[in-house]
Amino acid sequence: MKRFIKNLGVWILIAMAVGIVVGIIMGPEAAMFKPLGDLFIQLIKMLVVPLVAVSIISGAAALGETRSAGLVGGISIAYMLTTTAISIVVAILLANIFQPGAHIGAEGVAAIAEAGKAATAPSAAPAPMGFWATVISMIPDNPIRALAEGNILQIIIFGLFLGFGISTLKDEPRRKVVGGLNTILDALIWCIGKVMIVAPFGVFGLIADATGTFGFDILLQVANVLWLDLLAVLIIGLGLYPTTVYLFSRVKLRDYFRAMVKPQVVSFSTASSLATLPVNMDACDNMGISKQTSGFVLPLGATINMAGNAIYYALLAIFFAQFYGIDLSMADYVSITVVCTLGAIGQAGVPGPTLLAAAVLVAAGIPLEGLPLFYALDRIFDMIRTTLNITGDAACAAVVDRFVNKESGKIVQRAEE
Numbered sequence: 001m002k003r004f005i006k007n008l009g010v011w012i013l014i015a016m017a018v019g020i021v022v023g024i025i026m027g028p029e030a031a032m033f034k035p036l037g038d039l040f041i042q043l044i045k046m047l048v049v050p051l052v053a054v055s056i057i058s059g060a061a062a063l064g065e066t067r068s069a070g071l072v073g074g075i076s077i078a079y080m081l082t083t084t085a086i087s088i089v090v091a092i093l094l095a096n097i098f099q100p101g102a103h104i105g106a107e108g109v110a111a112i113a114e115a116g117k118a119a120t121a122p123s124a125a126p127a128p129m130g131f132w133a134t135v136i137s138m139i140p141d142n143p144i145r146a147l148a149e150g151n152i153l154q155i156i157i158f159g160l161f162l163g164f165g166i167s168t169l170k171d172e173p174r175r176k177v178v179g180g181l182n183t184i185l186d187a188l189i190w191c192i193g194k195v196m197i198v199a200p201f202g203v204f205g206l207i208a209d210a211t212g213t214f215g216f217d218i219l220l221q222v223a224n225v226l227w228l229d230l231l232a233v234l235i236i237g238l239g240l241y242p243t244t245v246y247l248f249s250r251v252k253l254r255d256y257f258r259a260m261v262k263p264q265v266v267s268f269s270t271a272s273s274l275a276t277l278p279v280n281m282d283a284c285d286n287m288g289i290s291k292q293t294s295g296f297v298l299p300l301g302a303t304i305n306m307a308g309n310a311i312y313y314a315l316l317a318i319f320f321a322q323f324y325g326i327d328l329s330m331a332d333y334v335s336i337t338v339v340c341t342l343g344a345i346g347q348a349g350v351p352g353p354t355l356l357a358a359a360v361l362v363a364a365g366i367p368l369e370g371l372p373l374f375y376a377l378d379r380i381f382d383m384i385r386t387t388l389n390i391t392g393d394a395a396c397a398a399v400v401d402r403f404v405n406k407e408s409g410k411i412v413q414r415a416e417e
Contacts, residue, residue: 008196008197008199008200011199011200012199012200012203014200015199015200015201015203015204015207016203016204016207018204018208019033019203019204019205019206019207019208019211020207020208020211022204022208022211022212023207023208023209023210023211023212023213024211024212026208026212027212028212028213029212030208030209030211030212030213031209031212031213033204033205033208033209034205034206034208034209035205036201036202036204036205036206037202037203037204037205037206037209037369037372038205038369039198039202040195040198040199040201040202040203040205040206040372041202041206041368041369041371041372043195043198044195044358044368044371045150045358045362045368047188047191047192047195048150048152048358048359048362049147049150049152049155050188051185051188051192052152052155052156052159052359053147053155053159054181054184054185054188055185056155056156056159056160056163056342057159057162057163057166057181058163058178058181058182058185060159060160060161060162060163060164060166060167061163061164061166061167061174061177061178061181072293072296072297072400072404073296073300075399075400075403075404076296076297076300076301076396076400077300077304079244079396079399079400080300080301080304080305080307080392080396081341081342083236083240083241083244083305083307083392083395083396084305084306084307084310084340084341085337085341086236086240087232087236087240087307087308087310087311088310088311088314088336088337088340088341089337090232090235090236090311091228091232091310091311091314091315091318092314092318092333092336092337094228094231094232094315095228095314095315095318095319095322096318098224098228099322100221100224100225100228100315100318100319100322101221101224101225101318101319101320101321101322101323102322102323133331137153137331138153138154138157138338139154139157140154140155140157140158143155143158146158150362151363152335152339152359152360152362152363153335153338153339153363156338156339156342157342160342166178199372202372203372206369206370206372206373207372207373210370210373221319221323222373222374224319225315225316225319225374226380226381228315229311229312229315229381229384229385230384232311232315233308233311233384233385233387233388236307236311236388236392237387237388237391237392241391241392241395242256242257242395244395244399245395245398245399248399248402248403249395249398249399249401249402250288250398250401250402251287251288251289251398255286255287255288256287256394256395256398258286259283259284259286259287259394260283260391260394262279262282262283263276263279263280263282263283263390263391263394264387264390264391266279267280267383267386267387267389267390268383268384268386268387271382271383271386272386273301273302273386273389273390273393276386276390277298277299277302280294280298280390280393280394281294281295281298283394284298284394284397284398287394287398289397289398289401290401290404293397293400293401293404294397294401297393297396297397297400298393298394298397301389301390301392301393301396301397302389302390302393305389305392305393305396306385306389307388307389307392308384308385308386308387308388308389308392309340309385309389310340310341311385311388312357312381312385313336313339313340313357313360314336314337314340314360316357316360316361316371316374317336317360317361317364317366318336320361320366320367320370320371321364321366323370324366324367324370326365326366328364332364332365335363335364336360336363336364339359339360339363340360357371358371
């Protein structure tokens, strides 16, 4: 009973239910509770930029150390980032085909679009740019200005460069710098924990206002993202990953699917890649993958291989763009893809996906006000994306094992070291 009372997810569900009831009963007058939601959103915004900056630098510094693993680290990282980028493209295509956030009626669209314009007025999306202009715009001419303006994409690019630079330092200074970054990250995570204490009040205020202003039908649209997320996960989990296993590994597809049943069940129930790690390693053993390869690739994958998360973030961004009537340019789609792909590097140790989801929305110039609509279902989304993540980890291990063993056992030994 105590565990039930202390469960934040339960209180968010209760707050959402109460907010819906209050919104239905009070109608537009429920807007009086919106300041509670505004306060919560402002607290989240306060933490987004420092959290992304510190976690990206720390994650990139740790990633840079994999250079000692030679071929193992190179193939692993290339595989994970490539499949994550493909997953995001699939999510973007599905969202544009099925338009999950676009069916709210003419009056709803007009009202929400007006709110969206007001919310994004200080950081309106730039006019569409060409390819090279988009690429150049990702690189900050002044990283401090990028931090001050909250330019998430530029922060990530600078954070990666600085993190990889830190990874080249000698052991002692590198450990000190990374240790300091991790200490700051722990402090930021503490701040997130405290902010989340007021999440039920913020969710109540935003849901009551949304229901009273736009009606209950808008909340039902969240289900559109859920089934679309499932579809994208199935395409990647049953299409892309098995295809790479078939084409680039020695593991038979029958053995791959059979071995993955247990870790997928565990990951779905725990929603934790790290908790599933021992089971996933056992599954790789059953596929015939060397322990040296799985012992390196799977922990790395649990840190940076977040294709399931990236799919979710991309769907959220496009859903809310449609929801608020915001036309996304090619530069916005590039920003979403890059932030989702590279942002996964900074996911390790950060509880929950909310802050990076917020970063993706900020990068595309989309208001954050609607984000709490998804809090009540976040556990379901988390179970789905974690299952895809660990499936991709095992597929990566299968592919890496073939190329590593093709060269020599010495490379594998270096990876184990």
